[in-house]
Amino acid sequence: MSASQLALLGGETIGAPPADRHPNFREETYDRVLEIMRAGGTVGLNKTTPIIGEAERAIAEWQGVPHCLLASSGHAALHDCVIGLEVSWGDEVIATPFTWGASVSCILHNNAIPVFVDVCPETGLMDPAQIEAAITPRTKAILPVHIFGQAANMTAIREIADRNGLVVIEDGSQAHGSIHAGRKVGTFGDAAGFSCMGGKLLASAEAGYMVTPHEDVYWKASLCAQHMGRSSEPGFPHERFGGYVDSLVYTYRLSPLIAVMLAEQVKKIDAENAGRRESVRLFRQRMAGVRIVRFPEYPEGDDPVYHMLTMNFDAGFAGVSKQTFFSAMQAEGIGCFQYIPSPITTWRRLHWQTYDGPKVMWAEPLRQSGIDYREVRVPNCERKIAQSVEMGWNYIEPSEEKMARLASAFAKVEENLPALREWEAEQARS
Numbered sequence: 001m002s003a004s005q006l007a008l009l010g011g012e013t014i015g016a017p018p019a020d021r022h023p024n025f026r027e028e029t030y031d032r033v034l035e036i037m038r039a040g041g042t043v044g045l046n047k048t049t050p051i052i053g054e055a056e057r058a059i060a061e062w063q064g065v066p067h068c069l070l071a072s073s074g075h076a077a078l079h080d081c082v083i084g085l086e087v088s089w090g091d092e093v094i095a096t097p098f099t100w101g102a103s104v105s106c107i108l109h110n111n112a113i114p115v116f117v118d119v120c121p122e123t124g125l126m127d128p129a130q131i132e133a134a135i136t137p138r139t140k141a142i143l144p145v146h147i148f149g150q151a152a153n154m155t156a157i158r159e160i161a162d163r164n165g166l167v168v169i170e171d172g173s174q175a176h177g178s179i180h181a182g183r184k185v186g187t188f189g190d191a192a193g194f195s196c197m198g199g200k201l202l203a204s205a206e207a208g209y210m211v212t213p214h215e216d217v218y219w220k221a222s223l224c225a226q227h228m229g230r231s232s233e234p235g236f237p238h239e240r241f242g243g244y245v246d247s248l249v250y251t252y253r254l255s256p257l258i259a260v261m262l263a264e265q266v267k268k269i270d271a272e273n274a275g276r277r278e279s280v281r282l283f284r285q286r287m288a289g290v291r292i293v294r295f296p297e298y299p300e301g302d303d304p305v306y307h308m309l310t311m312n313f314d315a316g317f318a319g320v321s322k323q324t325f326f327s328a329m330q331a332e333g334i335g336c337f338q339y340i341p342s343p344i345t346t347w348r349r350l351h352w353q354t355y356d357g358p359k360v361m362w363a364e365p366l367r368q369s370g371i372d373y374r375e376v377r378v379p380n381c382e383r384k385i386a387q388s389v390e391m392g393w394n395y396i397e398p399s400e401e402k403m404a405r406l407a408s409a410f411a412k413v414e415e416n417l418p419a420l421r422e423w424e425a426e427q428a429r430s
């Protein structure tokens, strides 16, 4: 048996180089979590609880944005943005069909209407060139997503928003520390929401945060989606909102038990991001001669971060389907997958005309707006989905040896394409 024979065809498996543990926590974090538990300090309603204040200030400083509001999830943080910017009934929000559903459900959950525009086919990022045609007198906001840690073109999106009097909400849930035009994502929007669940770059247990340059957005979100105890935080504008402090709220507050994880994790995220980036650099170096997948190219001044790595499968070159390629990689022990199953425009829970599932709150606003997502065409999104290949990327400690092993699996599959084509044809016949 040849050493280079595909594992799928009975050869030896290359085996995935072991990834680093993620999330991982430093000893100090364990100590501080236990300290809070021992002290019975698991309740914290606002910044006057020291750990809530510490975490919100630390994240605001790291993000470079004046105000941070902790939240119980990424979805909650994005909903905070929508609430704080008063995007609601009758408003349309320009959205992307290539994302995790919470980038869209946060709009629906405030009775506003997502209007989808197409994406760039290599990155899956919102294509600024598509935005202006989608603007109507009802458009209030644009909500780009920094998917896979790549930064959307915030320069162009901000310019379009400013020219049309719109606000911008960034979804940075997969992109803590990603750089566009020399600046961190989260600094371009009127508000930005980030997820900090355990799989994300700033990982805790379950959490999120909103950052915003606008103090009033911070207080509006606090008023509507935190405990009413936020009103005793210094600076609360009693003269404006004092009459509206009550418990008719979404409960999106975060326990100090998790806030302390964030305060600690933010101290090491830059080092971890640097390690992930260096691992990608080493991997790409080793992949220089490989043609079966291509890497998206990024503009000068952009520096993505990686909790997943996205690539594009070249089906024309390969002469086999992406599924067959996945099977070959899986047999080699390498987990490649397609993260986004289909454009969100095709998801049945948005098709109020035909929907017969469990009742959803957005069916009526969508019906009243008359929007028909079944008619929306997003060919570049379909193209990205067809070619998209993702890998989990918890390679935090750079290793030449690991990256060489990973790249060798791609090279091996590529060298064996004739055999793989035969295997695929045989599968089709049987």
Ligand SMILES: Cc1ncc(COP(=O)(O)O)c(C=O)c1O
Residues within 6 Å of the ligand: 073, 074, 075, 076, 099, 100, 102, 103, 145, 147, 171, 173, 174, 195, 196, 197, 207, 208
């Ligand atoms: C792009 C994006 N937006 C929003 C979210 C929602 O975050 P959470 O699961 O913390 O609510 C996620 C989480 O996977 C995400 O990837």
